[in-house]
Amino acid sequence: QSVLTQPPSASGTPGQRVTISCSGSSSNIGSNTVNWYQQLPGTAPKLLIYSDYQRPSGVPDRISGSKSGNSASLAISGLQSEDEADYYCAAWDDSLNGQVFGGGTKLTVL
Amino acid sequence: QVQLVESGGGLVKPGGSLRLSCAASGFTFSDYYMTWIRQAPGKGLEWVSYISSSGSTIYYADSVKGRFTISRDNAKNSLYLQMNSLRAEDTAVYYCARDGGSLGFDHWGQGTLVTVSS
Numbered sequence: 001q002s003v004l005t006q007p008p009s010a011s012g013t014p015g016q017r018v019t020i021s022c023s024g025s026s027s028n029i030g031s032n033t034v035n036w037y038q039q040l041p042g043t044a045p046k047l048l049i050y051s052d053y054q055r056p057s058g059v060p061d062r063i064s065g066s067k068s069g070n071s072a073s074l075a076i077s078g079l080q081s082e083d084e085a086d087y088y089c090a091a092w093d094d095s096l097n098g099q100v101f102g103g104g105t106k107l108t109v110l
Numbered sequence: 111q112v113q114l115v116e117s118g119g120g121l122v123k124p125g126g127s128l129r130l131s132c133a134a135s136g137f138t139f140s141d142y143y144m145t146w147i148r149q150a151p152g153k154g155l156e157w158v159s160y161i162s163s164s165g166s167t168i169y170y171a172d173s174v175k176g177r178f179t180i181s182r183d184n185a186k187n188s189l190y191l192q193m194n195s196l197r198a199e200d201t202a203v204y205y206c207a208r209d210g211g212s213l214g215f216d217h218w219g220q221g222t223l224v225t226v227s228s
Contacts, residue, residue: 002154032212033212035214035215037155037214037215039155044205044218044219044220044221045147045155045205045215045218046218047214047215047216047217049214050210050212050213050214050216051212051213051214056216086154088154088155090155090157090214090215096172097169098157098160098169098170098171099145099147099157099160100157101154101155101156101157102154103154104154104155
C-alpha cells in the first residue's frame with residue numbers, strides 16, 4: 001500500500017491527451033513539492049517533472065505537471081507510442097521523514 | 111556527463127549481508143545529497159535511504175531501519191549501502207540516485223540486483 005495513490009493504469013490513442021493523478025496528504029504533497037518519473041521497460045527511472053511543474057532540459061513541453069492541495073497531476077498531450085511506460089509520482093513526507101512514491105501508473109498507447 | 115554505476119549485488123541467503131557501492135563521476139560528488147531506491151521484481155519504486163552531502167544527516171525507510179547503513183566517501187566519489195540481516199522481501203533492483211532535493215532525483219544508476227533466497 002503506497003502512501004501516494006495513483007491509478008494503476010491509463011491509456012490513450014496517439015495524439016490524445018491523458019492525465020495521471022497522484023493523491024497524498026498534508027504531510028507530503030500538501031507541504032512539499034512533487035516530482036514525476038518515467039520508467040521505460042527494462043530501464044532505470046528518469047526524472048520527468050520536478051518541483052510540481054518544472055521540466056528538466058530535454059523533456060518536451062507536451063508533458064506538464066500541476067498541483068492543488070494534496071493532489072498532483074501529470075498530463076501528456078499529443079500522445080506518442082514512445083510514451084508507453086510506467087509513471088511514478090514522489091514527494092518528501094514530513095511525518096515519515098522520507099521520500100514516498102506512488103504505486104505507479106502503467107500508460108498504454110492504444 | 112553524470113554517471114552513477116552500482117555494483118555489489120548478487121545472491122545471498124536470508125540473514126546474510128551484502129555491501130552495495132555506487133561510483134559517481136561527471137559532477138562534484140561532495141556537493142550533492144544521494145539516495146538509494148529499490149524496486150522489487152514487477153513492483154513499484156521504494157525509497158530506501160538518504161544521505162546529505164557531508165554525511166551528517168541520514169534517513170532510512172522503516173522497512174530497513176536497523177538493518178541497512180548508508181555511507182559515503184567523498185574522497186572516492188562513492189556511495190555505499192551496507193545491508194545486514196537480509197530478508198526475502200529485500201529482493202530488488204537497487205538504484206543509487208543523485209538527490210537534488212526539491213529538484214528531484216535527477217540522475218540514476220542502472221541498478222544492481224539483490225536476490226535473497228536460500
